[in-house]
Amino acid sequence: MGVLTEEIKQRGLEVLSSHGNSKLLTHLNSCVHCGLCSNSCVYYKVDADEHYVPAKKVDIVASIYRRYNTFLGKTLPKLTNARDLDETSIDELVDLLFGSCTMCGRCTLHCSIGVDIGYVVRKGREMLSAMGYVPKTLQATVDAAIETGNNMSISTEEFVDTLKWLEDDLQYELDDENANIPLNEKSKNVMYTLNPREPKFFPLSISAMAKVFYAAKESWTLSTEMYDVTNYAFFSGNMDEANIIAQRMDTEMKNLDATKCVLAECGHGSRAYKWEGPNYLGRKLPYEVTTSVELLAQYIRDGRIKLDPERLSEVVTLHDPCNLARSGGVIEEQRYILSHVTKNFVEMTPHGVDNFCCGGGGGQLAMSEYNERRMKIAKVKADQIKSTGASIVATPCHNCVDQLTQIDQHYKLGVKIMTLAELVADALVLDEEKK
Amino acid sequence: MATIELEEMVLEVDGDGFLTQPEIWTEDIAKSIAEIDGITELTKKHWAIINVIRKNYEEKGMAPMIRVICQETGVRLREIYELFPLGPARGACRIAGLPKPDGCV
Numbered sequence: 132m133g134v135l136t137e138e139i140k141q142r143g144l145e146v147l148s149s150h151g152n153s154k155l156l157t158h159l160n161s162c163v164h165c166g167l168c169s170n171s172c173v174y175y176k177v178d179a180d181e182h183y184v185p186a187k188k189v190d191i192v193a194s195i196y197r198r199y200n201t202f203l204g205k206t207l208p209k210l211t212n213a214r215d216l217d218e219t220s221i222d223e224l225v226d227l228l229f230g231s232c233t234m235c236g237r238c239t240l241h242c243s244i245g246v247d248i249g250y251v252v253r254k255g256r257e258m259l260s261a262m263g264y265v266p267k268t269l270q271a272t273v274d275a276a277i278e279t280g281n282n283m284s285i286s287t288e289e290f291v292d293t294l295k296w297l298e299d300d301l302q303y304e305l306d307d308e309n310a311n312i313p314l315n316e317k318s319k320n321v322m323y324t325l326n327p328r329e330p331k332f333f334p335l336s337i338s339a340m341a342k343v344f345y346a347a348k349e350s351w352t353l354s355t356e357m358y359d360v361t362n363y364a365f366f367s368g369n370m371d372e373a374n375i376i377a378q379r380m381d382t383e384m385k386n387l388d389a390t391k392c393v394l395a396e397c398g399h400g401s402r403a404y405k406w407e408g409p410n411y412l413g414r415k416l417p418y419e420v421t422t423s424v425e426l427l428a429q430y431i432r433d434g435r436i437k438l439d440p441e442r443l444s445e446v447v448t449l450h451d452p453c454n455l456a457r458s459g460g461v462i463e464e465q466r467y468i469l470s471h472v473t474k475n476f477v478e479m480t481p482h483g484v485d486n487f488c489c490g491g492g493g494g495q496l497a498m499s500e501y502n503e504r505r506m507k508i509a510k511v512k513a514d515q516i517k518s519t520g521a522s523i524v525a526t527p528c529h530n531c532v533d534q535l536t537q538i539d540q541h542y543k544l545g546v547k548i549m550t551l552a553e554l555v556a557d558a559l560v561l562d563e564e565k566k
Numbered sequence: 567m568a569t570i571e572l573e574e575m576v577l578e579v580d581g582d583g584f585l586t587q588p589e590i591w592t593e594d595i596a597k598s599i600a601e602i603d604g605i606t607e608l609t610k611k612h613w614a615i616i617n618v619i620r621k622n623y624e625e626k627g628m629a630p631m632i633r634v635i636c637q638e639t640g641v642r643l644r645e646i647y648e649l650f651p652l653g654p655a656r657g658a659c660r661i662a663g664l665p666k667p668d669g670c671v
């Protein structure tokens with residue numbers, strides 16, 4: 132990173148200076164240091180070092196706030212534990228807020244007085260971002276999205292070629308030339324989105340979803356202009372870039388005149404558009420935004436697709452993505468879907484709203500700087516999976532899929548990681564003539 | 567800086583174990599990284615995939631799409647995930663000496 136000039140420092144402090152942001156003020160000033168958050172955090176669970184107590188993250192941000200915004204902090208910093216924003220505190224902030232937090236929100240859920248620790252971490256990241264201290268691997272992913280329209284820099288030509296290739300396969304598999312993957316079609320019911328890692332490296336989930344759309348006789352399309360469901364600026368804390376990415380999705384929805392925007396299996400992407408999108412854009416989204424998890428559940432409920440739960444004999448467990456379940460409120464839908472896919476479902480302990488993070492959230496998967504720590508905290512999830520005895524781990528998030536795949540290798544679990552779309556597609560009972 | 571130690575040399579890698587200098591890659595380095603991933607023998611199919619990835623990187627500066635890998639090697643999609651249990655990115659691209667791709671991989 133460059134030299135910390137006064138001007139750069141001011142940019143960071145400006146983020147914390149609240150300007151009547153009563154939410155920030157409340158959460159910075161309310162921690163009672165009870166310590167209940169410590170055991171809720173995967174970092175602390177695997178390494179019971181004071182450094183990893185979530186309240187410490189609130190504490191350091193609050194101490195910098197006090198130094199520059201309160202009378203006592205300005206005049207008697209030592210007495211009020213108010214800290215200067217300097218190279219030393221910035222190093223500590225980067226390590227705590229970027230390097231030791233998956234933004235999973237479990238500490239916030241367990242806080243005895245309701246401090247939104249996750250919000251303070253996000254504000255802290257926003258401050259670091261304003262000063263140019265985002266870890267470079269994380270920033271590279273945001274830059275790719277801003278510069279090329281998707282976070283893996285896939286060209287439109289490569290994207291279209293891949294979808295045509297998948298479409299050919301789908302038509303062959305279903306023996307129907309009407310089975311398709313529509314591109315840029317206007318006035319459809321659904322504009323579907325993707326995580327760029329699907330077309331780039333893991334396209335089975337695209338084929339699976341296309342097969343489900345085919346079975347449900349859905350009117351849908353993908354956009355070649357803006358299909359990337361991710362928004363890594365949500366992790367880096369750069370609000371301008373988060374806004375640009377959300378704006379592109381909104382513009383494409385309008386261009387294609389679709390009825391609803393369906394977000395692919397992506398925890399943070401769902402949160403960043405469905406819940407944070409209106410905040411970024413400063414207005415309500417004038418169309419329905421839903422997740423593919425909710426849509427799949429709806430298809431089953433409405434009888435638009437039929438599934439055979441007998442086909443799969445293996446034991447299946449479920450990993451709830453933090454941003455989708457704890458922060459997004461999607462809890463029952465994935466269980467409802469799985470109950471139609473298998474008769475051998477077993478829950479992890481804990482699960483649902485209280486589930487442990489896989490360790491890959493908060494942009495950790497992109498940040499090579501903290502890889503060793505990421506695999507270390509993953510032990511919590513590895514133990515959880517092992518205890519279920521399941522051989523398939525279902526999870527509606529491509530980021531979690533990657534982390535769980537690494538966990539499987541690292542901790543030698545011998546499990547298979549699958550998205551819900553893949554499981555649903557495998558269980559589909561197609562019309563008589565399509566058998 | 568993290569490193570991987572081989573018999574005759576020490577390689578600089580990023581935190582995820584991807585080479586920081588892709589140009590120093592050799593077939594022996596590929597074998598060593600594969601071994602770390604638990605792939606004891608690189609078969610003909612492994613090499614076909616590694617070579618396509620390597621060629622694409624040298625020509626275009628990035629990993630190829632999985633479609634290109636499948637079509638140029640003739641290896642079926644599902645088989646690629648079996649050959650490289652960590653997947654095309656963390657598995658195959660790392661063995662082929664590429665820098666870590668951006669995104670959720």
